[in-house]
Amino acid sequence: MCLFQYDDPEPEERVPAGPLYVPVRPGTAEVVLRMFRTPLGDRTAVGFTRPDLLARTLGAGHPWIRLSESALRALAAPLGGCRLTIDPTFTAPAVTPVPARTADVAARAL
Secondary structure, eight states: OOSOOOOSOOTTSOOOOOSEEEEEEEOSSSEEEOEEEOTTSOEEEEEBSSHHHHHHHHOTTOOEEEEOHHHHHHHHGGGTOOEEEESOOOOOOOOOOOOOOHHHHHHHHO
């Protein structure tokens, strides 16, 4: 007989998140699902449980659509996004390469 009862789901269990606010990019005739990267570089689809969380993370006025978790997973699967991140709190600007100046490169070579 077990003395403890565990009601909490395991971290790996997929618990439905309910309807989500999903960030999108405007397309030519329709909107396009916006994919993100995790800190380790994996592709992930992102959904927010409230529109104010989306605005706080991605900025006010960012376009979104309302999707269920299963619909978001189905849309992300062909794009190579097998992960789903709910309510991320941190975003960083895209990394842009800094052009190397020829004088700095030449000085480092000496």
